[in-house]
Amino acid sequence: xxxxxxxxxxxRKELLAQLGIVPDAILPPDIDEDPRKGELPRPYAxxxxxxxxxxxxxxxxxxxxxxxxTVALGRRILGKPRDAGEAAAFLxxxxxxxxxxxxxxxxxxxxxxxxRESVSAVKMKRLSDVELNAYLAGGDWQGKAGAYAIxxxxxxxxxxxxxxxxxxxGLPLAETAAxxxxxxxxxxxxx
Ligand SMILES: Cc1cn([C@H]2C[C@H](O)[C@@H](COP(=O)(O)OP(=O)(O)OP(=O)(O)O)O2)c(=O)[nH]c1=O
Numbered sequence: 001x002x003x004x005x006x007x008x009x010x011x012r013k014e015l016l017a018q019l020g021i022v023p024d025a026i027l028p029p030d031i032d033e034d035p036r037k038g039e040l041p042r043p044y045a046x047x048x049x050x051x052x053x054x055x056x057x058x059x060x061x062x063x064x065x066x067x068x069x070t071v072a073l074g075r076r077i078l079g080k081p082r083d084a085g086e087a088a089a090f091l092x093x094x095x096x097x098x099x100x101x102x103x104x105x106x107x108x109x110x111x112x113x114x115x116r117e118s119v120s121a122v123k124m125k126r127l128s129d130v131e132l133n134a135y136l137a138g139g140d141w142q143g144k145a146g147a148y149a150i151x152x153x154x155x156x157x158x159x160x161x162x163x164x165x166x167x168x169x170g171l172p173l174a175e176t177a178a179x180x181x182x183x184x185x186x187x188x189x190x191x
Pocket of ligand 1: 006007008009011012028029052067068069070071080101143144145146148149150151168169170
Protein backbone atom coordinates (compact mmCIF):
# COMPACT_ATOMS: atom_id res chain seq x y z
CA UNK A 1 0.00 0.00 0.00
CA UNK A 2 1.31 3.43 -1.02
CA UNK A 3 -0.05 6.83 -0.02
CA UNK A 4 -0.29 9.15 -3.01
CA UNK A 5 -0.91 12.84 -2.46
CA UNK A 6 -2.79 13.91 -5.56
CA UNK A 7 -1.95 17.59 -5.28
CA UNK A 8 0.52 20.10 -6.62
CA UNK A 9 -0.17 22.38 -3.66
CA UNK A 10 2.81 22.82 -1.35
CA UNK A 11 0.36 23.77 1.44
CA ARG A 12 -1.28 20.34 1.33
CA LYS A 13 2.10 18.60 1.56
CA GLU A 14 3.03 20.76 4.58
CA LEU A 15 -0.30 20.24 6.32
CA LEU A 16 0.05 16.48 5.89
CA ALA A 17 3.55 16.71 7.35
CA GLN A 18 1.94 18.28 10.43
CA LEU A 19 0.47 14.80 11.07
CA GLY A 20 3.89 13.24 10.53
CA ILE A 21 2.76 11.85 7.17
CA VAL A 22 5.10 11.88 4.20
CA PRO A 23 3.39 10.59 1.03
CA ASP A 24 5.14 7.90 -1.02
CA ALA A 25 4.40 9.90 -4.16
CA ILE A 26 3.03 13.30 -5.17
CA LEU A 27 1.00 13.28 -8.40
CA PRO A 28 -0.78 16.56 -9.20
CA PRO A 29 -4.09 15.89 -10.96
CA ASP A 30 -4.95 17.59 -14.23
CA ILE A 31 -8.69 18.22 -14.48
CA ASP A 32 -11.00 20.86 -15.89
CA GLU A 33 -11.82 23.21 -12.99
CA ASP A 34 -14.53 25.22 -14.75
CA PRO A 35 -17.75 25.33 -12.72
CA ARG A 36 -20.87 23.99 -14.43
CA LYS A 37 -23.66 26.39 -15.25
CA GLY A 38 -25.53 27.28 -12.05
CA GLU A 39 -23.32 25.03 -9.90
CA LEU A 40 -23.20 26.04 -6.24
CA PRO A 41 -19.87 26.34 -4.36
CA ARG A 42 -20.21 23.35 -2.03
CA PRO A 43 -21.24 20.75 -4.62
CA TYR A 44 -18.60 22.23 -6.93
CA ALA A 45 -15.79 21.72 -4.41
CA UNK A 46 -17.02 18.19 -3.65
CA UNK A 47 -17.18 17.31 -7.35
CA UNK A 48 -13.68 18.65 -7.99
CA UNK A 49 -12.14 16.74 -5.07
CA UNK A 50 -13.74 13.51 -6.37
CA UNK A 51 -12.66 14.18 -9.93
CA UNK A 52 -9.11 14.87 -8.79
CA UNK A 53 -9.05 11.58 -6.86
CA UNK A 54 -10.37 9.72 -9.92
CA UNK A 55 -7.78 11.35 -12.21
CA UNK A 56 -4.71 10.24 -10.25
CA UNK A 57 -3.25 6.93 -11.43
CA UNK A 58 -2.79 4.45 -8.57
CA UNK A 59 -2.58 0.72 -7.88
CA UNK A 60 -5.67 -1.12 -6.55
CA UNK A 61 -4.34 -1.10 -2.97
CA UNK A 62 -2.92 2.43 -3.01
CA UNK A 63 -4.55 5.33 -1.18
CA UNK A 64 -5.03 8.57 -3.10
CA UNK A 65 -5.66 11.82 -1.21
CA UNK A 66 -7.00 14.90 -3.03
CA UNK A 67 -8.71 18.13 -2.02
CA UNK A 68 -10.27 21.23 -3.46
CA UNK A 69 -10.55 24.63 -1.82
CA THR A 70 -13.18 27.06 -3.05
CA VAL A 71 -14.11 30.50 -1.78
CA ALA A 72 -17.83 31.19 -1.82
CA LEU A 73 -19.28 34.68 -1.77
CA GLY A 74 -22.94 33.85 -1.41
CA ARG A 75 -23.68 31.63 -4.41
CA ARG A 76 -20.65 32.91 -6.29
CA ILE A 77 -17.61 30.68 -6.73
CA LEU A 78 -14.26 32.47 -6.46
CA GLY A 79 -11.54 30.17 -7.74
CA LYS A 80 -7.90 30.92 -8.43
CA PRO A 81 -7.64 34.35 -10.10
CA ARG A 82 -6.40 34.39 -13.70
CA ASP A 83 -4.44 37.63 -13.28
CA ALA A 84 -3.84 40.58 -10.95
CA GLY A 85 -6.94 42.36 -12.26
CA GLU A 86 -9.18 39.46 -11.31
CA ALA A 87 -7.38 39.15 -7.96
CA ALA A 88 -8.13 42.85 -7.28
CA ALA A 89 -11.80 42.31 -8.15
CA PHE A 90 -12.02 39.29 -5.83
CA LEU A 91 -10.40 41.12 -2.91
CA UNK A 92 -12.61 44.17 -3.35
CA UNK A 93 -15.68 41.92 -3.38
CA UNK A 94 -14.51 40.05 -0.26
CA UNK A 95 -13.46 43.11 1.78
CA UNK A 96 -15.87 44.28 4.46
CA UNK A 97 -17.96 41.11 4.25
CA UNK A 98 -18.22 37.52 5.43
CA UNK A 99 -17.59 34.67 3.03
CA UNK A 100 -17.17 30.92 3.24
CA UNK A 101 -14.17 28.76 2.46
CA UNK A 102 -15.03 25.21 1.50
CA UNK A 103 -12.42 22.50 1.32
CA UNK A 104 -13.64 19.14 0.09
CA UNK A 105 -11.36 16.16 0.67
CA UNK A 106 -11.56 12.89 -1.26
CA UNK A 107 -9.71 9.70 -0.41
CA UNK A 108 -9.77 6.80 -2.88
CA UNK A 109 -8.56 3.25 -2.48
CA UNK A 110 -9.21 1.12 -5.58
CA UNK A 111 -12.78 1.95 -6.51
CA UNK A 112 -13.92 2.99 -3.03
CA UNK A 113 -14.08 6.72 -2.37
CA UNK A 114 -14.59 8.54 0.93
CA UNK A 115 -15.31 12.29 1.03
CA ARG A 116 -15.79 15.03 3.57
CA GLU A 117 -16.23 18.78 3.40
CA SER A 118 -15.05 21.47 5.75
CA VAL A 119 -16.89 24.78 5.64
CA SER A 120 -15.52 27.84 7.42
CA ALA A 121 -16.81 31.39 7.70
CA VAL A 122 -14.25 34.16 7.24
CA LYS A 123 -14.54 37.90 7.75
CA MET A 124 -12.21 40.09 5.72
CA LYS A 125 -11.87 43.78 6.52
CA ARG A 126 -12.43 46.35 3.83
CA LEU A 127 -9.05 46.96 2.22
CA SER A 128 -7.59 50.42 1.66
CA ASP A 129 -5.99 51.17 -1.71
CA VAL A 130 -2.57 50.98 -0.07
CA GLU A 131 -3.30 47.55 1.43
CA LEU A 132 -4.79 46.22 -1.79
CA ASN A 133 -1.95 47.42 -4.00
CA ALA A 134 0.76 46.21 -1.63
CA TYR A 135 -0.89 42.78 -1.42
CA LEU A 136 -1.24 42.52 -5.18
CA ALA A 137 2.39 43.56 -5.69
CA GLY A 138 3.49 40.88 -3.21
CA GLY A 139 2.12 38.17 -5.53
CA ASP A 140 0.82 35.95 -2.69
CA TRP A 141 -2.62 35.93 -4.38
CA GLN A 142 -1.37 33.71 -7.20
CA GLY A 143 -2.71 30.16 -7.16
CA LYS A 144 -4.97 30.86 -4.15
CA ALA A 145 -8.73 30.47 -4.19
CA GLY A 146 -10.33 33.88 -3.59
CA ALA A 147 -6.95 35.56 -4.28
CA TYR A 148 -5.65 35.43 -0.70
CA ALA A 149 -3.79 33.15 1.67
CA ILE A 150 -4.73 33.45 5.34
CA UNK A 151 -1.39 31.88 6.30
CA UNK A 152 0.49 34.79 4.67
CA UNK A 153 0.27 38.58 4.84
CA UNK A 154 -3.49 38.42 4.23
CA UNK A 155 -3.76 37.17 7.81
CA UNK A 156 -3.68 40.90 8.64
CA UNK A 157 -6.94 41.37 6.74
CA UNK A 158 -8.85 38.67 8.63
CA UNK A 159 -10.03 39.60 12.12
CA UNK A 160 -12.36 36.61 12.56
CA UNK A 161 -12.96 33.06 11.39
CA UNK A 162 -15.32 30.32 12.47
CA UNK A 163 -14.42 26.82 11.39
CA UNK A 164 -11.17 25.10 10.51
CA UNK A 165 -7.92 27.02 10.02
CA UNK A 166 -6.28 24.05 8.28
CA UNK A 167 -9.38 23.77 6.08
CA UNK A 168 -9.02 27.39 4.97
CA UNK A 169 -5.33 26.86 4.18
CA GLY A 170 -6.25 23.87 2.00
CA LEU A 171 -6.43 20.58 3.91
CA PRO A 172 -8.69 20.23 6.98
CA LEU A 173 -6.69 17.91 9.20
CA ALA A 174 -9.51 16.52 11.36
CA GLU A 175 -11.49 15.41 8.30
CA THR A 176 -8.37 14.23 6.50
CA ALA A 177 -7.26 12.07 9.42
CA ALA A 178 -10.73 10.51 9.67
CA UNK A 179 -10.81 9.72 5.94
CA UNK A 180 -7.33 8.21 5.91
CA UNK A 181 -8.26 6.00 8.84
CA UNK A 182 -11.49 4.93 7.11
CA UNK A 183 -9.43 3.91 4.08
CA UNK A 184 -7.13 1.82 6.28
CA UNK A 185 -4.12 4.11 6.51
CA UNK A 186 -2.52 3.73 9.96
CA UNK A 187 -2.04 7.38 10.86
CA UNK A 188 -1.54 6.88 14.58
CA UNK A 189 1.06 4.12 14.44
CA UNK A 190 3.89 4.54 16.92
CA UNK A 191 7.46 5.44 16.09
C1 LIG B 1 -8.41 30.61 0.94
C2 LIG B 1 -7.01 30.05 0.83
C3 LIG B 1 -6.65 29.22 -0.21
N1 LIG B 1 -5.37 28.73 -0.31
C4 LIG B 1 -4.97 27.86 -1.43
C5 LIG B 1 -5.09 26.36 -1.13
C6 LIG B 1 -5.10 25.75 -2.50
O1 LIG B 1 -3.75 25.40 -2.87
C7 LIG B 1 -5.61 26.86 -3.40
C8 LIG B 1 -6.92 26.50 -4.02
O2 LIG B 1 -6.72 25.75 -5.19
P1 LIG B 1 -7.09 24.22 -5.37
O3 LIG B 1 -7.67 24.06 -6.74
O4 LIG B 1 -7.89 23.73 -4.21
O5 LIG B 1 -5.68 23.47 -5.30
P2 LIG B 1 -4.36 23.67 -6.15
O6 LIG B 1 -4.69 23.97 -7.58
O7 LIG B 1 -3.47 24.67 -5.44
O8 LIG B 1 -3.65 22.25 -6.00
P3 LIG B 1 -4.17 20.76 -6.44
O9 LIG B 1 -5.45 20.87 -7.23
O10 LIG B 1 -3.04 20.18 -7.24
O11 LIG B 1 -4.36 20.05 -5.13
O12 LIG B 1 -5.76 28.02 -2.58
C9 LIG B 1 -4.43 29.04 0.65
O13 LIG B 1 -3.27 28.59 0.57
N2 LIG B 1 -4.79 29.85 1.71
C10 LIG B 1 -6.03 30.38 1.85
O14 LIG B 1 -6.29 31.11 2.83
